[in-house]
Amino acid sequence: xxxxxxxxxxxxxxxxxxxxxxxxxxxxxxxxxxxxxxxxxxxxxxxxxxxxxxxxxxxxxxxxxxxxxxxxxxxxxxxxxxxxxxxxxxxxxxxxxxxxxxxxxxxxxxxxxxxxxxxxxxxxxxxxxxxxxxxxxxxxxxxxxxxxxxxxxxxxxxxxxxxxxxxxxxxxxxxxxxxxxxxxxxxxxxxxxxxxxxxxxxxxxxxxxxxxxxxxxxxxxxxxxxxxxxxxxxxxxxxxxxxxxxxxxxxxxxxxxxxxxxxxxxxxxxxxxxxxxxxxxxxxxxxxxxxxxxxxxxxxxxxxxxxxxxxxxxxxxxxxxxxxxxxxxxxxxxxxxxxxxxxxxxxxxxxxxxxxxxxxxxxxxxxxxxxxxx
Numbered sequence: 001x002x003x004x005x006x007x008x009x010x011x012x013x014x015x016x017x018x019x020x021x022x023x024x025x026x027x028x029x030x031x032x033x034x035x036x037x038x039x040x041x042x043x044x045x046x047x048x049x050x051x052x053x054x055x056x057x058x059x060x061x062x063x064x065x066x067x068x069x070x071x072x073x074x075x076x077x078x079x080x081x082x083x084x085x086x087x088x089x090x091x092x093x094x095x096x097x098x099x100x101x102x103x104x105x106x107x108x109x110x111x112x113x114x115x116x117x118x119x120x121x122x123x124x125x126x127x128x129x130x131x132x133x134x135x136x137x138x139x140x141x142x143x144x145x146x147x148x149x150x151x152x153x154x155x156x157x158x159x160x161x162x163x164x165x166x167x168x169x170x171x172x173x174x175x176x177x178x179x180x181x182x183x184x185x186x187x188x189x190x191x192x193x194x195x196x197x198x199x200x201x202x203x204x205x206x207x208x209x210x211x212x213x214x215x216x217x218x219x220x221x222x223x224x225x226x227x228x229x230x231x232x233x234x235x236x237x238x239x240x241x242x243x244x245x246x247x248x249x250x251x252x253x254x255x256x257x258x259x260x261x262x263x264x265x266x267x268x269x270x271x272x273x274x275x276x277x278x279x280x281x282x283x284x285x286x287x288x289x290x291x292x293x294x295x296x297x298x299x300x301x302x303x304x305x306x307x308x309x310x311x312x313x314x315x316x317x318x319x320x321x322x323x324x325x326x327x328x329x330x331x332x333x334x335x336x337x338x339x340x341x342x343x344x345x346x347x348x349x350x351x352x353x354x355x356x357x358x359x360x361x362x363x364x365x366x367x368x369x370x371x372x373x374x
Contacts, residue, residue, distance in 0.1 A: 005304055007294070008033060008144040010132045011151020012041050014048070014108060015266035015283045017115035019150050020124050021061045022291035028298060031125040031144065034151075038128045042116065044108040045170065045245055047203040049076070049183070049196055049277030051103045054284045063114045072110035074197045075101035076183045083187040084233060101181070103277075105196045105203060137262075146261045146305040148290070149268040150283075154252035161252040164332060166191055167213045168249055168274055169206045172198060173228065174240035185275070186232050192275050192332075193231050204241075205274055206231065207249065217244060249273050253325055257286070257317060258310040265290060270321060275331050278324050289316055 007023060009016050012034030020030045034041060050058070050073075058064040067073045075094075079102060082089035094102050119126055132140065140147055154161075173195075179202060184195040191207025206228065208216045219227065221241050229238050253270040257263060266283030293313050297304050 005029070005298060006031060006144050007304065008132075008140045008147045010147060010149050011268070012036070012038070012116075012126065012128065013044070013151050014112050014115060014280065015268075015287060016148075016150035017112065017119055018057075018061060018063075018284060019148060019265065019287045019291065020126075021063075021115065021118055021122070022287050023294060024122050024124055025061065026291050026295035026298075028291075028294050028304075029124075030148075032119070032127065033130045033132050033140075034126070034128045035131045036128065038116070038126070041128075042109050042112045044112055046108040047170075047196060047198060048106050048108050048111060048280050049103055050106055051277075051281045052097075052099055052101065054281045055101075055104055057284050057288055058111075061115075062118055063111070066114045066117075067106060067110060070110060070114075073104040073106045074199060075181050076103045076105060076197060077101055077181040079183045079185065081185045081187075084189070084231075102183075105183075105198045107198070141261055145303065146263060146310075149262065149264045150266055150287075151268060153267055153271040154254055154264075154269065156252060159252040159254055162250060162329070164207075164249045164251070164273060165210050166207045166249040167210060167246045169204075169208050169213075169216060169244055169246050171204050171206075171224075171244040172201045172242040173204050173225075173238050174201050176237040176239055184232070184235075187331075188231055190231065193228070194274070194277070195232070195236070196277070202236075204228065208246070210248075213246060217246060251325070251329055253321070256314050257321070258314045260307070260310075261305040263290060263310060263313065270325060272325065273328050273332055275328050278328055282320065282324050285320055286317060289313065 006029040009020050009030050009032045012032050016032055016034070020032050023030045055064060058067070064073075077094045077100075079092045080089065081091075092102065094100060137147060178200075179197040181197055183197060184193075186193045186195075190209065192205075193207070194205040196203040196205075216224070216227070224244070225238050225241050228241070232238075250271065251273060254264055257265065257269040265286040267279065269286065270279075270282065272279045272282070290313055293309065293316070294304055297306075297309050302309060
């Protein structure tokens with residue numbers, strides 16, 4: 001029996017929808033399987049920091065202009081990185097890189113809604129309320145060339161992993177002054193604090209030790225504002241805060257993102273700490289590389305699920321995946337220690353970034369385009 005060159009995409013979130021559209025643009029059929037009902041997928045409270053490279057991919061998919069039309073995207077034109085209690089800080093600017101913005105901040109639900117509408121406008125099959133697990137794999141592979149797992153965290157039974165003993169506390173905050181399209185990454189002994197410009201406010205990601213989570217979440221708004229102010233410092237003055245949500249922080253990654261007739265992309269391949277906002281950008285690069293490889297495969301008359309095809313994809317993604325995993329994990333170790341020599345060294349590193357333009361541009365381009373600086 002000949003298996004059709006159709007791909008089963010498990011996950012109807014932003015990565016799965018982007019993959020379905022990327023394959024469709026390349027002339028490859030995909031079927032999306034989503035465990036939740038379709039409206040529930042859009043009730044996503046996350047805020048995504050999209051790099052300049054990710055914006056380019058969304059433009060190619062036709063998803064960027066609708067987001068701009070809805071005024072759902074807020075530009076990041078400066079990234080300010082510092083650490084509390086030590087010398088050294090650095091600023092990366094869009095002007096220095098010759099781009100309009102280093103990236104943009106977008107509510108996940110806005111992006112999902114746009115991608116979902118684009119999928120709806122095509123002949124891509126979307127099946128919601130379908131739970132796909134290991135037991136259903138054989139059934140899917142009867143009708144599809146391969147399965148692309150594009151949703152959910154890495155299965156801990158199949159992953160290398162690290163527990164950071166922290167949760168991310170998420171909210172939005174109002175400040176006295178206009179944000180000026182500046183994103184802040186502030187490292188403290190208690191964990192990093194990230195502020196991302198979103199509309200007229202800031203989206204806040206505050207790392208909190210597990211043993212402090214319940215107490216932190218129980219604080220009233222005034223007390224939480226005081227804690228946020230103490231953690232961040234006095235460069236901004238916070239005036240209001242929204243309701244808060246939280247999720248555990250850890251690192252999980254599959255040693256290989258492929259197996260016979262299966263491929264894992266995005267969070268299903270690697271689940272990262274949110275520091276530096278690299279997770280979804282890495283996922284979109286997974287999507288881009290897989291769709292490009294699949295298109296070359298079909299053009300050459302090859303089987304999409306051929307072992308050599310999947311091995312090629314895994315090899316192509318190795319440098320970028322390991323680079324981002326190592327980068328985010330090293331940031332947590334380097335900026336999380338209270339050991340004085342390391343604190344001085346990280347201050348010197350930030351100072352070096354600030355005074356050596358070439359080094360600063362290299363780091364900025366890695367954040368914008370990944371390890372290959374596409």
